[in-house]
Structure formats: structure tokens, C-alpha cells
Amino acid sequence: MSSVYQDSKGRPLVAVTGMGLVTSLGRGKADNWAALSQGKSGIRTISRFPTEGLRTTIAGTVDFMEVAPYSAAALSAAMALAAGSEAIEQARIGSKAAFPGPLYLATPPAEIEWPQRRALYDQAAGSERGYKRLLAAARAGNWSELQSLCQFASVAERVSGELGTRGLPVSISTACASGATAIQLGVEAIRRGDTDAALCIGTDSSVQIEALIRFSLLSALSTRNDAPEAASRPFSKERDGFVMAEGAGALVLESYQSAVARGAEILGVVRGCGEKADDYHRTRSKPDGTAIIGAIRNALLDAGAAPEEIDYVNAHGTSTPENDKMEYLSLKAVLGDHLASTPVSSNKSMIGHTLSASGAIEAVVSLLTIQNGFLPPTINYAPPDPEIPVDAVGNQGRAANVRTVLSNSFGFGGQNVSLLIAAA
Amino acid sequence: MTLKTSSNEVLITGVGLASSLGADAEAHLARLFSGAPVTPAVDEARYAPYPVHPFAEVDFSREIPKKSDQRQMELWQRIGVYAAGLALSDAGIARNPELLDRTDLVVAAGSGERDTKVDCEVLEKLGPRDDAALLAKEVLPSALRPTLFLAQLSNMLAGNISIVHNVTGSSRTFMGEEMAGLAALENAHRRIAAGQAGLILVGGALNAEREDLLLGYEIGHNLWRGSHCPVWDREDGGGFVPGSIGAFVVLESKAHADARKAKPYGRLVAVETGHAQRERGAIVRTLADLLGRMRGLLPDGELPTLSGASGKRPATCEERVFLTQLASQNLNPIVRAYGSLLGHGVEAQFPAGIALAALALKSGRLPPPGGPESIEQPLSAPPQRVLVTGVGHWRGEGLALVEAVA
Numbered sequence: 137m138s139s140v141y142q143d144s145k146g147r148p149l150v151a152v153t154g155m156g157l158v159t160s161l162g163r164g165k166a167d168n169w170a171a172l173s174q175g176k177s178g179i180r181t182i183s184r185f186p187t188e189g190l191r192t193t194i195a196g197t198v199d200f201m202e203v204a205p206y207s208a209a210a211l212s213a214a215m216a217l218a219a220g221s222e223a224i225e226q227a228r229i230g231s232k233a234a235f236p237g238p239l240y241l242a243t244p245p246a247e248i249e250w251p252q253r254r255a256l257y258d259q260a261a262g263s264e265r266g267y268k269r270l271l272a273a274a275r276a277g278n279w280s281e282l283q284s285l286c287q288f289a290s291v292a293e294r295v296s297g298e299l300g301t302r303g304l305p306v307s308i309s310t311a312c313a314s315g316a317t318a319i320q321l322g323v324e325a326i327r328r329g330d331t332d333a334a335l336c337i338g339t340d341s342s343v344q345i346e347a348l349i350r351f352s353l354l355s356a357l358s359t360r361n362d363a364p365e366a367a368s369r370p371f372s373k374e375r376d377g378f379v380m381a382e383g384a385g386a387l388v389l390e391s392y393q394s395a396v397a398r399g400a401e402i403l404g405v406v407r408g409c410g411e412k413a414d415d416y417h418r419t420r421s422k423p424d425g426t427a428i429i430g431a432i433r434n435a436l437l438d439a440g441a442a443p444e445e446i447d448y449v450n451a452h453g454t455s456t457p458e459n460d461k462m463e464y465l466s467l468k469a470v471l472g473d474h475l476a477s478t479p480v481s482s483n484k485s486m487i488g489h490t491l492s493a494s495g496a497i498e499a500v501v502s503l504l505t506i507q508n509g510f511l512p513p514t515i516n517y518a519p520p521d522p523e524i525p526v527d528a529v530g531n532q533g534r535a536a537n538v539r540t541v542l543s544n545s546f547g548f549g550g551q552n553v554s555l556l557i558a559a560a
Numbered sequence: 561m562t563l564k565t566s567s568n569e570v571l572i573t574g575v576g577l578a579s580s581l582g583a584d585a586e587a588h589l590a591r592l593f594s595g596a597p598v599t600p601a602v603d604e605a606r607y608a609p610y611p612v613h614p615f616a617e618v619d620f621s622r623e624i625p626k627k628s629d630q631r632q633m634e635l636w637q638r639i640g641v642y643a644a645g646l647a648l649s650d651a652g653i654a655r656n657p658e659l660l661d662r663t664d665l666v667v668a669a670g671s672g673e674r675d676t677k678v679d680c681e682v683l684e685k686l687g688p689r690d691d692a693a694l695l696a697k698e699v700l701p702s703a704l705r706p707t708l709f710l711a712q713l714s715n716m717l718a719g720n721i722s723i724v725h726n727v728t729g730s731s732r733t734f735m736g737e738e739m740a741g742l743a744a745l746e747n748a749h750r751r752i753a754a755g756q757a758g759l760i761l762v763g764g765a766l767n768a769e770r771e772d773l774l775l776g777y778e779i780g781h782n783l784w785r786g787s788h789c790p791v792w793d794r795e796d797g798g799g800f801v802p803g804s805i806g807a808f809v810v811l812e813s814k815a816h817a818d819a820r821k822a823k824p825y826g827r828l829v830a831v832e833t834g835h836a837q838r839e840r841g842a843i844v845r846t847l848a849d850l851l852g853r854m855r856g857l858l859p860d861g862e863l864p865t866l867s868g869a870s871g872k873r874p875a876t877c878e879e880r881v882f883l884t885q886l887a888s889q890n891l892n893p894i895v896r897a898y899g900s901l902l903g904h905g906v907e908a909q910f911p912a913g914i915a916l917a918a919l920a921l922k923s924g925r926l927p928p929p930g931g932p933e934s935i936e937q938p939l940s941a942p943p944q945r946v947l948v949t950g951v952g953h954w955r956g957e958g959l960a961l962v963e964a965v966a
Contacts, residue, residue, distance in 0.1 A: 304834065309713070309714040350709040414728065427728065548716070
């Protein structure tokens with residue numbers, strides 16, 4: 137094997153040959169990039185369910201996928217299929233409904249939702265109450281349709297079935313780092329030589345009454361309901377929480393060698409993946425940032441790259457007071473003086489926090505940033521937080537020559553993943 | 561996927577197992593591997609008509625010393641964090657910051673636990689009204705607890721293991737019923753074999769004593785109703801009897817284990833997984849294909865086999881056909897369905913099988929035959945290797961081979 141196909145550690149180089157996107161800004165890379173580069177927001181008032189009386193009434197919902205009957209699992213699957221199909225089409229890999237590699241799918245845990253729980257409850261006759269009644273209804277009826285939605289493997293099953301991926305479809309959850317973990321698993325499989333190609337998808341459709349209230353109870357969400365498009369304000373002084381959002385991102389990863397051999401267009405490479413678990417707290421990161429710092433350093437180490445090689449940071453940038461500050465301090469610790477000349481922007485200012493999908497969506501946007509030579513802005517960047525003195529690409533995107541992007545994803549449960557994504 | 565030649569040996573250097581039959585590996589050695597007959601611990605009344613295997617009396621403080629940590633978790637997380645701690649202690653890694661800092665964590669998890677009391681209250685308050693506005697405005701905000709949300713996130717078992725045991729290498733949680741366990745073991749095995757990791761804590765947990773869990777499976781009519789019986793004997797559509805299980809193992813490259821003089825239970829030689837679409841005969845074909853990939857590692861004759869069969873049909877029947885047909889390959893599988901004894905651990909089922917295989921090698925025994933004589937025959941000699949099967953009640957097939965270290 138020629139060394140041009142290997143990285144500095146002698147492992148197969150991992151290329152990206154296909155990408156797909158769905159966010160609240162639209163379906164497909166073209167529409168999304170047009171909106172993201174112009175600083176448009178996809179955040180709006182929730183219309184999916186009544187929100188009267190709730191502290192947060194806004195989200196980046198995906199309302200255009202025409203999923204009927206609607207359920208979170210069905211929407212997750214539809215978005216994953218749309219993004220996955222777009223990525224496969226671009227990569228021109230495999231034959232119809234036969235992707236030549238495994239599926240790594242980041243997806244929220246599936247569960248029975250309230251309308252379904254109520255339908256079950258209504259179905260049972262008799263005097264039983266509570267779960268006894270739900271179980272009696274389950275026992276007596278045919279709920280196979282519901283079952284097919286509520287299995288935790290259901291979204292992966294549908295996606296793998298329609299796209300024809302090989303082997304056991306892998307569903308993963310590392311909370312808000314899930315999308316990056318999916319990519320990491322694909323990179324590792326290709327480096328091991330287990331496969332020449334992998335389909336890595338992150339999808340999330342969590343804007344449900346209960347999930348919204350749960351996040352709200354953790355005081356994690358923005359309550360700027362009056363101006364939805366101005367609610368997500370990463371790195372600004374007045375940020376007050378994240379905005380829940382939906383979407384999917386997909387990447388076709390291939391060994392560089394096999395991509396070249398079949399004449400595929402190479403859109404970029406995943407140079408390195410870094411991870412470090414945090415043992416401090418269930419929802420907060422270590423005050424000294426060592427776990428986040430560890431993840432970023434491990435990504436650089438894995439890639440054999442120096443901090444100075446990072447041209448741009450696609451930040452996790454959730455717009456919560458704590459995340460943005462911790463992310464800055466950690467970047468400062470790793471990049472040092474180089475941070476001052478490194479633009480750092482957050483796609484979440486426009487598309488909100490797509491949770492399980494965000495790592496995959498933001499990896500795609502990182503590659504589009506490289507391809508287009510243009511930095512998407514952090515919108516709503518006013519006034520800047522003086523404690524976070526970064527070039528946040530505030531409010532206006534701008535042209536820039538970008539070869540190497542650091543993309544961060546952090547999640548509840550001490551999950552920290554950083555990816556180093558670079559031009560081909 | 562086909563497996564490239566593995567370069568690094570993968571050893572099992574720690575076992576953490578807790579179930580209805582006992583609070584640790586020692587208890588399982590005594591209950592299952594002493595040669596004495598085994599009576600499963602089954603509660604048939606509490607969730608009738610669904611029998612479950614309730615978790616043994618366990619002092620969680622042994623592995624989760626802080627009460628505040630215990631309070632932050634629901635039972636499935638406590639079971640998992642406890643079993644993970646047992647495995648770390650057994651491997652000699654617990655409380656060793658230098659090792660824990662680079663221990664990678666791989667967890668198989670379902671969704672977390674719901675507060676069933678709250679669900680019932682909400683259903684009562686809603687009454688016959690299909691009123692989403694009422695749900696949003698009045699009922700849910702006052703009924704939900706912030707901490708419970710964290711019990712509902714699948715990756716929070718891993719998160720709690722990091723917090724309680726300071727396991728802070730990487731952390732990955734796989735989902736998808738039995739497939740979660742298959743994917744977790746396969747991922748851990750391949751990373752060590754390929755030199756991508758040296759030390760991995762891998763496993764899963766299930767709390768069977770939950771009505772919300774029962775509901776999730778009964779909407780697909782997957783649960784066994786009525787009296788407990790061996791998985792092979794469950795007629796009609798069959799079904800599984802959920803078992804509360806926490807099962808973790810420490811996997812380690814031989815080089816890493818040798819360097820710290822860790823004593824292995826055995827070698828995890830192969831983990832192979834498949835995904836049949838389950839038309840008639842598909843499971844038999846898929847398992848045969850998986851076995852084909854490791855046939856070269858199996859001498860002819862007796863093949864001690866720990867079957868993870870759930871009892872759900874047709875999956876369990878097809879697995880039995882596969883095992884019976886091994887005779888044509890000069891293999892004589894001596895089968896024990898551990899699901900008949902511990903119940904079905906879903907995500908934790910395959911990890912439990914690996915843990916039990918390690919104990920079988922250590923004890924030189926299998927559990928006594930507990931099913932039909934045609935499939936569960938006596939074993940003639942101490943096992944030198946154990947085949948573990950994992951056939952999901954709905955999807956996912958896997959085989960693992962654990963071998964004695966000379």
C-alpha cells in the first residue's frame with residue numbers, strides 16, 4: 137500500500153465521499169448551506185403541540201418531512217433516510233439499496249409516547265387502572281405497528297433496510313455527542329480494515345411535550361420565546377440556554393485508497409477523533425475542563441496534528457452559560473495564543489441544538505465550510521461575552537481559507553468527543 | 561463484515577455478575593457451577609401473568625459507597641454500576657487512577673426507567689380527554705422530576721459508571737435490545753484485537769421489575785405468560801421471562817494483562833454478529849455463517865455452549881435447529897440455556913453469557929442440564945472452550961468463543 141493512502145501512523149486514511157443534511161432550515165446541503173452562510177435562523181414557535189403555560193415555547197422543529205402518522209421515531213427515521221440517501225447519492229457508492237458497509241446511527245432512545253400510551257389506556261375495558269390496564273390492553277390487542285416504532289433498534293432497522301447497509305446496524309447514544317461518536321465508530325472500523333466504507337448518521341426528533349419539559353426542568357433551555365430566531369446566542373453575554381432542535385446529518389466514510397480506486401470525489405478527510413469521559417457530574421463538566429481538554433488533545437494526538445494547524449473551530453457552542461465558557465477555557469488551554477487568530481463559530485446559533493444529531497450535522501457543515509472557503513457566522517452575537525474573547529464570526533459569515541476544522545461535541549453523562557476534519 | 565486477522569489476543573481479566581441468583585461471581589459459581597441442581601428464582605405473582613426473575617438481595621453500597629450517588633440513579637443504573645464495580649475490582653483495576661483514566665467503557669443499554677406512578681397519575685388526570693394542552697400546561701410540568709430525566713437517558717448508565725468508578729477513557733453506549741449487547745462485545749473485541757484499545761470495561765444491565773419495561777415488550781407479545789419453564793419448552797409463540805441482570809467483563813490485550821500480571825479467566829477468541837431479516841430458516845443460515853467464520857478454531861467433538869436463547873419463537877426454535885445441525889459438522893454442542901436460569905437480560909444477555917463462559921472455564925463445569933434431554937446433555941470433561949450464542953428475540957444474531965488460557 138502506498139503511503140499516500142495512510143496517515144502519519146500508518147493507518148488507512150479516512151475520506152468523506154458523501155454528505156447529507158436535514159435541519160429546520162431545510163432539506164439537503166444546498167438549501168442548508170445557503171441559509172447557514174447567510175445567517176438565517178430555523179428557530180420558531182412550536183406548532184406541533186400546545187405550549188401555553190410552558191417556560192419554553194420555541195424550537196428548531198423539522199415540520200416539512202410529511203411523516204404520517206406522525207411519531208418521533210418515524211420522523212427520526214425519515215430524516216436519517218433523507219440525509220443518508222443524499223450522502224450515498226453524492227458518493228455514488230454501491231448499487232441501489234445496497235450500501236457496501238455498516239451503518240452507525242446516532243439516535244435518541246425510542247419510547248412509547250403520550251398519545252400512544254393514552255390510546256393503549258383507552259383500549260382496555262374494565263376497572264383496572266394504571267399499568268395493569270396498559271398491560272391488559274397490550275396483551276389483548278395487536279400493537280405490532282406501535283412495537284415497530286418503540287423498539288430501540290427501530291430507526292436503525294428502517295434505515296438499514298432501505299439503504300441496504302451490511303451487517304448488524306449499530307444504534308448508539310452518547311447523549312449530545314452521539315453524532316460525533318457515530319463518525320468515530322466509522323473511522324475506527326475503516327482504520328481496522330473491517331470495511332472500506334461506512335455510513336455514519338446522526339438523527340434527532342426530540343421536540344415532544346415531555347422531552348421539552350424535561351430539559352426545561354433542568355433549566356437548560358432558552359426562554360426567549362418572544363423572538364425565537366434571536367434565542368440561541370452562543371458566546372454572547374445574554375445567552376440563557378440552548379434551543380432544542382431536530383435534524384439529521386449523514387456522511388459516507390471510505391478508506392481513501394478505495395475511494396481513489398473507484399474514482400470517487402473526495403470531499404475531505406477525518407484526520408483524527410478524540411474522546412475523554414468526565415467523572416465529575418451527570419450534567420456538568422469538571423470545573424478545570426480537563427475532560428474537554430483531554431478530548432480536544434486526543435483528537436490532535438490521534439491526527440498527529442499541532443494545535444496551530446487548526447484553522448477554524450466548529451464549536452459545540454450550545455448557548456448555555458456554562459458550556460460556552462467551559463468550551464472557551466478548554467480551547468484556550470489547548471490552542472493557547474493560536475486561539476486569538478482562530479475563528480470559532482456555532483452553527484447552533486441558527487439551527488439550535490440537534491442533540492443526538494448535532495455531531496454529524498456539524499461535521500457536514502465543517503466540510504461545507506472547507507469546500508466553500510466561507511465561515512458560517514455565530515448569529516445573535518450581541519453583546520459579546522467579555523469572558524469569552526474569541527473571534528466568533530459574529531453575525532456575518534466571511535470568506536476564509538480553511539484546511540483543518542476542529543468540531544466539538546459534548547454531552548450529559550460526561551461524553552466529550554472532538555473530531556479533526558480536513559481538506560482532502 | 562468479515563474479520564481481518566486479529567493480531568492482539570483479547571483476555572477476560574475481570575467478571576462482574578449479579579442477578580436473581582446472586583450478588584457476585586462467587587455466588588454464581590456456587591449456585592450454577594457446583595454441580596448441584598439449580599432452582600431459578602422466579603416471582604410469578606407480582607406482575608402476573610408475567611413471571612420475572614427479581615434481582616437478588618444486594619448491598620449496593622459495596623460498589624456504590626455514596627448514598628447521594630445511589631439516589632441519583634434508578635435501579636437499572638444501580639444494577640449496572642454495581643456489576644461494573646465488581647468487574648473492576650475483580651480485575652484489580654478498581655481504585656487505580658492511572659489504569660481507570662485509560663479504561664475504555666462500552667455499555668449496552670435500553671432506554672431508562674420511567675416513573676410509572678407519575679405515568680398513572682397523568683393518565684388518571686387526563687381521563688378520557690385527548691387533551692395535549694392539558695398535558696403540557698398542567699399535568700406534566702408538575703408531575704415530572706428533573707432527576708428522573710437522567711434515569712431515562714440510555715447513556716446515563718455509562719455516565720454513572722464514570723462518576724462512581726472514575727472510568728474515564730472513552731465511553732460509548734450501544735442501543736437496540738439484544739443487538740446492543742452483541743455490538744458492544746463485538747466493538748470491544750475488535751478494538752483490542754486491532755490495537756485501538758488495551759483495556760475495556762464492557763457490559764450491560766437490565767431491571768426486569770418494571771411495568772414500563774414489561775409494557776414495552778408486551779405490545780409485541782414478546783413476554784412469556786404463566787408458569788416458568790425452560791426456554792426450549794415455551795410453546796405457541798413462546799416468550800421471554802425478563803431477568804434483572806448486571807453483567808460486565810474487563811477485556812484486556814494480552815500484552816497489557818501480562819505487564820500488570822493480571823490473571824485471565826480465558827481468552828475471548830471471536831465475536832461475530834449478523835442481522836437476518838428472519839424469513840423462515842434465516843436465523844439457522846445466519847448462525848451457520850457466523851460459526852463458519854470460527855470453525856477453524858473448534859476441534860471436533862463436544863462443544864460446551866451457553867445459549868442466550870430468549871424463549872421467544874420462532875427465534876429460539878431456529879437456534880435449536882442450528883445447534884442440532886452442528887452434528888453434521890462433527891460438533892456435539894453441550895447446550896445450557898442460561899435464560900432458563902437467570903431469565904432474559906435483553907441488552908445484558910450477551911454480556912451475561914460471556915461472564916458465565918468465563919466462570920465455566922474457571923470452575924471446569926457447566927450449569928447442570930435444565931432443559932429437554934435432547935438438547936441439554938451432560939458434559940463429559942471440563943470445558944476448554946465455550947461457545948456463547950446471542951439470538952435477539954426480534955433481531956440480531958451473534959456468536960462468541962471463549963477459550964481457556966493454557
